[in-house]
Amino acid sequence: MCRGLSVTPEWIIEKTGIKRRYIAAKDDRASDYATEAAAEALAMAGVSAEQIDLVIGCTFSGDYIYPPVSAKVQQNIKAQHAQIFDLQANCCGFVTGLTVASDRMLVDSEVRHALVIGVEFCSRYIDRTDVNTAIYLSDGAGAAVLSRIAPGSGILGSAFLTDSSNYEAVRMRGGGSSFPTHGREFDPTIDLMEMNGLATWKQAITHLPTVIRRACAKASVNLSDVDFFIFHQANYNLIDYVIRKIGFDLSRTYTNVQEIGNTGSASPAIALSEAVAKGLLEPGKLVVIAAVGAGFNFAANVWKWSLKGGGSADVQ
């Protein structure tokens, strides 16, 4: 990767912690990855596709602008009873999706189980000579199944925060209605991702700890009582800072950004599933999942952890 950049691998690792990224094969589709993650989550949860009543696809890089990738997943896994929609909150997508799914379950008794998927094909929108994006972004998918549980466990609260003062700092303009692709040549300055690293860094360190504190307050949980944190895997140093800024150390979180890179809205989903597989989230423990995304958007939710069938995250 460094052949096209004016930085060394050592520099990248020092600044980001990222040693490896994944790039989807040319013929792969985001819906393929989403479907595979969904199938694994269903198997882990012991829930059949027929029992899924809601599929939320959290992505900014789905197969098409529309129809939503969640429709393709519904078709692929044969979840014929499920309502579907995609949720675009950039890297906050999965955390937002967990809240939206649990809110739907709270108000609609017909939603028995919800499938929330984070999937990104960032590589399709990256200039490999742009150090601001190429060194971070990666492709991947992760998913969680939410099921019903007795009150007092599952999701306890969520908080969201938006600071749109840096709206233009992280963007992908090409293909949007202000920059349609018809009638013009491909323009890498418009048609690929742009990221102002300094603005992103400033936003993240300002608001990510705040939204975590707010989520805990809304859930009537003392931050100091939280047992474990799952963060959007944007940058190892940022995670190290945030966990220390809120009074903990890295032993209270799980990171895979070093080996996976930043997979956008898929990143907290992948980190969560790996943490579950490693047995890091014990039933009854308080868990916070938090993310920052373009916009800038911030999301956090607080869970009293409970697992059904060994794998699914319970909602209520």
Add this chain to the structure above:
Amino acid sequence: MLNEATLRQVMSAVLNVAPSAIEQNSSMDTIGTWDSLRHLHLILAIEDEFKVSIPDDEAGNITSYALIKLVLQDLLKDA
């Protein structure tokens, strides 16, 4: 009350420059090693040294010696 010599020591250690290089007008723009990564370390080191919690909405903005001093003086005024 803020001990500026201690602040300079913390900054020089984190930013890897001589204490004498930390001046009243020093900032991210004047100290080459003061990048975003070192700034994160600096915030945490200052909190550790002075036993304060720098407010989240200040942490990203105090990118000069003068601004750090101002925030620390305020945090330490009752200490």
